Amino acid sequence: MDIDHLVEEIVKELTNKHAMKNSNDKYLVPIGVSGRHCHLTKSDFEKLFGSEASLTKKADLSQPGQFAANETVTIAGPKGSIQNVRILGPLRRKTQVEISLTDARKLGVTPPIRESGELMDSSPVTIIGPKGSIYLKEGLIIAQAHIHMNPEDAVRFNVKDGEFVRVKIINESRPISFEKVKVRVSPNFVLEMHIDTDEANAADVKPGTFGKLFKLGGPI
C-alpha cells in the first residue's frame, strides 16, 4: 500500500470516526461503489485465459477474502461492448456479470435488478478474454443495493438478514434515499452498503460518504 493510499485510508477512518461521533450516528453506514465487474468459475476462467493462467490479486476489497484481480475481460451484447471489465476474486461456483443500467443500454440488454447469485432468467452476455470467449444464456444482472453487516451490527441496527431498509445518503449536493436496500448478515462481513455507479452518481457519492439507516414502515 503506497503512502497516498495509506493517507487516504487514515482520512477515511477519521472522517468515519467523526461522523460516527456526531449526530445520531450509530445508524451510519459507509457507502461503497461497485463498478461493473464479473465473477468467474474456474472452468470459465480457463476458457477465457487459458488453462495455465491463474487469477492474480490487484487489490483487496472491503469484504474479507474478496479482491480485485489484475485480469479484465470484455463483455458484449447485441448493441455494443465494454472493455476492461474487472474480474473480482476468488473464483466462484457460478459465473456472473454485474453492470449498471447505463451499461445495459450500451450493450442493448435489459437485465433484471437482482441479488448476487440469483441468476434465473437474468440476461445473456458474451464474455471475451485473451484466449477465448464464452456465451452465457443467463448471468448478467444489475445488482440490488444491499448492506453487508455482521451479527453485532444487525443487533445495533435492529434488523435481520434479508430485511429491506431505507438508507438516506448524507451529503449536501445530491441527497437521496434508497428506499429498498437489502440487509445481508454474516459473521464474515464488514459493515458497508454497496451501490452501483448509476446509484452513486445520482447521489453524488464520493469516498467517505455515509448513509443513515432507517427501518421501513415509518411515517414516510
Place this chain on the structure above:
Amino acid sequence: MDIDHLVEEIVKELTNKHAMKNSNDKYLVPIGVSGRHCHLTKSDFEKLFGSEASLTKKADLSQPGQFAANETVTIAGPKGSIQNVRILGPLRRKTQVEISLTDARKLGVTPPIRESGELMDSSPVTIIGPKGSIYLKEGLIIAQAHIHMNPEDAVRFNVKDGEFVRVKIINESRPISFEKVKVRVSPNFVLEMHIDTDEANAADVKPGTFGKLFKLGGPI
C-alpha cells in the same frame, strides 16, 4: 413464473392502483428524464452551423414552446468527447450544456450541480458543429433536479417558487427519494419533474413513472 410470484405481482399491482386512487394522488408528479443536451445563443449556433443555417424542430417537449431540434453537436473535454448531443430550442441568451455525472467522467471534467442559467464558475467545454467549433470557459453543468409547475399546482402542493421538496419515486424495482428537488413556478409551466439519466437509472424510471411530493422538514 410460479404461483407465489404471480400472487405477489397481483398484490403489487393492486397496491399500486389503490395508492394512485386514494387521496394522496393529488401529490403525484409525472417524471421526465432529460438526456444530455445543449442550449445555444444565435451567435454560437451560427458559429457551429453557419450563418445561413436555422434551428429546425424535431419534436415538441413537455414545456410549452420548448423543442428538441434536429441538429446535434459533439461536445469534448480533456479526456474524451460525446457525439450526437441534442440541441434544445428555441435559441437562448446564454449557451449552456447539461450532462450527467457519467458523461462528466467520460469528458474528464467535474461540473457543478446547478440550476439552468446559473453558469458562474461552471465547467469549460468545447462544442463542435459541422461548420465550426467554440470553446466555452464556463457553461457546462449537471442539472439540479427540479419540478416545473404552474401557480395552481403550487397552491395545491402548498409550495413556493424556489422551495426544495422531497420526491419519492413510485415503483417496486428501485424506489428512491430525491431529497433536494427545486420547485420552479411559472404560468407557462406544465407539471413535470426533470431528472437526468443517472438519476433516472438509479430509480429505474420508465415512461409513465410518477413521484410523490413531500414538504421538507417532516420527521425523516
